[in-house]
Amino acid sequence: MNLTKFFRTAIAISALFVGVAQTAKADIVTWTGDTTGGPTVDLTPLGADASAVPYDAWSFTVDQSGEYTFLLTAVYNIDSVIVLYENSFDPNDAFSNSIAAGDDDVSLNTSSTWASLTAGTHYTLLVAGFGDTDYGAYSVTIGGPGLITAVPEPSTWLMLGLGLAAVGYTARRKSQL
Template sequence: MNFNKLLRATLTICALSAGLIGNARADFHIDRGDTTGAPTLDVGAIFIDAGSAVPYDALSFEVTAAGTWQFLAIAGFDSAIFLYEGAFDPAAPTDHLLRVNNDLLSPDTSGFVHFLVPTVQYTVVVAGLTDSDFGQYSLTIGGPGSVQVSAVPEPSTWLMLAGGLTAVAFARRRRAAR
């Protein structure tokens, strides 16, 4: 085989590989947070010898493509990561629980791989292992598509909405009484 044929074959293989790789799309979503002073969760319901009032942070999301998704949490504390299908209820931490991990590479890293599908809401929770494990963390989610983060309203937002609707109802009732 002469050098020109070898060069052409190599360039053809590289071009085909680049085309295949170019069509495969993988995005990463990175979320940074802090569980200091956050609401608490009974991690002991999931892990033996874990805390019963562990601060946590939750992120609700959907994915745009079915496939294998990677989750990695790196924290400044002994961390655990939980994946739920649908909404997360801290009063029932084992309901709808899909995956959980603690100490992936070290006590401050947690992660796993899980198959996700589009149009399903998921919630990932980052927490410590004991009541005194809290602080800053970084969460990375990567897979074959993109992550669509759901906005979860604060309780104060719900309270303001309820107050506004009550005021509107009161004004309409008052107007109708006249």
């Protein structure tokens, strides 16, 4: 069995297990990305062997309090790490606000954790490697009793605001003609 097929099977089985164990309103979300060339963070305060490891971060909220599970699967031969932060994540202080972390679940390429989350609270999920040379493509599956909603980055809100301002300006200018 090749490595890609193994990870797809592991994710499918995990997602199925999480889906069966949840209520009718349960949500399962999968995010994919790549940490190659990303910003770096020092994870040595959390016990990792990584002082400048590339990372990716996902911000989200949940609409129902309860226990949520997180499964990270990295492709290739990456020793993966997953860290969950409550309220905010500061790449200059990787220990502050961390509430859960996971490393080496089924293999070096998989990490999982769980946490009891509160509805309406802002969370950030950090995906990284255990060492500075551990980076690459990954997939994260999150499951829990409520809906999981991604929180847009501040730059997204800025672009939306500028777009609405441009539409308003154009409409006002047309009405003056």
